[in-house]
Amino acid sequence: MNKVVLGIFPHADDAASSCGGTLARFAAEGWRVILARVTNDDKDSMDLPSKAETELANTIEFHRAAEIMGAEIVELGYVTDVLGDVNMVGLRERIVYLFRKYRPYAVFTFDPYAHYEPNLDHVRTAQAVEEAFWVSNFHLHYPEHLGQGYQPHCVCERWYFGRVLPDANYAVDITDYFEQKVRALCAHDKMMRNTLHQLQLQLRTWGRRVPAIDQAIEGDLRPMVEGLLRAHNGELAQSFGMAPGHLAEAFRVNRFGFWEEFVQAESEPLPGKPEEMFNRSCFEPGKGPRLFN
Numbered sequence: 001m002n003k004v005v006l007g008i009f010p011h012a013d014d015a016a017s018s019c020g021g022t023l024a025r026f027a028a029e030g031w032r033v034i035l036a037r038v039t040n041d042d043k044d045s046m047d048l049p050s051k052a053e054t055e056l057a058n059t060i061e062f063h064r065a066a067e068i069m070g071a072e073i074v075e076l077g078y079v080t081d082v083l084g085d086v087n088m089v090g091l092r093e094r095i096v097y098l099f100r101k102y103r104p105y106a107v108f109t110f111d112p113y114a115h116y117e118p119n120l121d122h123v124r125t126a127q128a129v130e131e132a133f134w135v136s137n138f139h140l141h142y143p144e145h146l147g148q149g150y151q152p153h154c155v156c157e158r159w160y161f162g163r164v165l166p167d168a169n170y171a172v173d174i175t176d177y178f179e180q181k182v183r184a185l186c187a188h189d190k191m192m193r194n195t196l197h198q199l200q201l202q203l204r205t206w207g208r209r210v211p212a213i214d215q216a217i218e219g220d221l222r223p224m225v226e227g228l229l230r231a232h233n234g235e236l237a238q239s240f241g242m243a244p245g246h247l248a249e250a251f252r253v254n255r256f257g258f259w260e261e262f263v264q265a266e267s268e269p270l271p272g273k274p275e276e277m278f279n280r281s282c283f284e285p286g287k288g289p290r291l292f293n
Contacts, residue, residue, distance in 0.1 A: 004032045006104035006155075007071075008095060008129050010083065010121035012041050012062035013188040013195075018161040019108055020069055020181035021174025021233070022249050027070030028177070035071045036098055037062060038091075038125050039080035045190045046197040046217075057190045065187040068180055074098065083124040088131075091124065093142050095132035100150035106157040107133070111252055114162030126160075133158060160252040168250040171240035174233065175247045181233075182226045192221055 005026050009015050015023060015035050027033045041062075042055035066073050076094050078086060099107075110117070112126035135141040137154045146152075159170075174181060185192065196217050203209055216224040230247065237248035256263050 002103045002105055003030060004034065004102055004104040005106045005108065005159075006034045006036060006098060006102055007108040008036045008038065008098070008125060009109065010038045010119070010125040011044065011080065011191070012037055012058050012065070013185065013191045014110075014122075015071070015108075016065050016069065016181060016184035016188065018110075019159070019249055019251070020065075020184045021177040021247070022159075022172045022251075023071060023108070024069045024177040024180040024184070025172065025174060033069065033071040034074060034102055034104070035062075035066055035069075036074040036076060036095075038076045039078045039083065039121060040075075041080050041191065043080055044194050046194045048190070054190065058188070061188050061190060065184040068184040068187060081121060084120040086124070088124065088128060091128045092132050092135070095128050096136040096142055097145055097150070099132060099136040099155060100145050100153045103153050104155055106159055107155045108159045108161070111160035111162040111165060113166060114160070115164040115166055117163060130158075156255060158254045160254070161249070165250060165252055167252050170251045170253040171236060171242070171248040172251070173237070173242060173246055174249050175237075175245070178230070178233065178247050182222065182229060185229070186222050186225055189221065192225060193217055196221075196224075 005023070007015050007019070007023060009018075023033050023035075040055045041058040042051040044058055045054040048054045048057060063073060076091075078091070083091070107129060109129040110122045110126040112123075112130040114126070117123055133155055137152050139146060139152050193216075196213050200209070200213055200217065203213070212224055233247035233249060236250045237246040238244075240248055240250070242248055
């Protein structure tokens with residue numbers, strides 16, 4: 001098994017916020033963790049005077065966050081907030097290329113079927129990853145990759161996350177990695193302050209304010225970020241039946257889909273291949289949500 005996980009995220013802060021604890025756990029357990037950022041985040045600041053300065057600041061902070069999580073970075077370089085205008089076949093080709101180059105066991109991204117996702121960059125990235133999973137197996141899709149020395153590759157597992165995640169079936173205990181998640185997300189100082197600023201502007205339209213948000217924007221981000229994450233990840237852990245005080249991230253993990261029950265019953269290990277991933281209990285048919293403890 002190639003112990004590589006590849007996260008494909010439209011924006012720099014998506015990795016830490018959505019699955020930072022899980023990625024840190026994979027890295028700590030000896031996996032190679034690669035974060036592919038699709039866009040350049042050149043508009044995501046509330047106070048920098050230019051797109052160039054914003055892009056540079058967010059890129060520097062992305063590298064800090066990746067280091068905290070034990071990950072490396074790949075840049076695709078698309079302009080942020082306009083993925084709805086790009087050629088989807090071209091975006092898909094770039095992701096197929098990553099699959100064939102790094103040959104990951106699993107891929108992380110937004111769920112292409114998630115409910116109520118307002119950010120089109122998230123939607124387009126998820127759709128491109130889902131389609132790339134399908135076509136990366138076929139040698140007649142993008143044969144130029146083969147000429148560069150890369151072969152067709154099929155990712156085994158797709159780990160999907162979302163704001164509103166339908167049919168979450170897998171929870172990862174990140175209690176021991178929560179501190180890394182918080183530090184990684186706080187490393188995105190410009191993006192997190194801008195996120196809070198967006199909320200602040202919406203509150204003003206409503207005719208109200210939240211003093212804690214105002215204070216976080218002007219001062220130390222960490223207390224608010226940590227508090228919100230702890231509450232959210234605590235609720236997820238509780239919903240999956242973890243012991244009090246534990247923290248979790250939840251995913252919809254898809255391995256063989258329709259074929260899962262069949263391959264569970266009929267498959268056998270290849271010579272010299274480890275069994276630990278095959279035996280993970282979350283994929284037992286009919287068992288409902290499972291835990292990665």
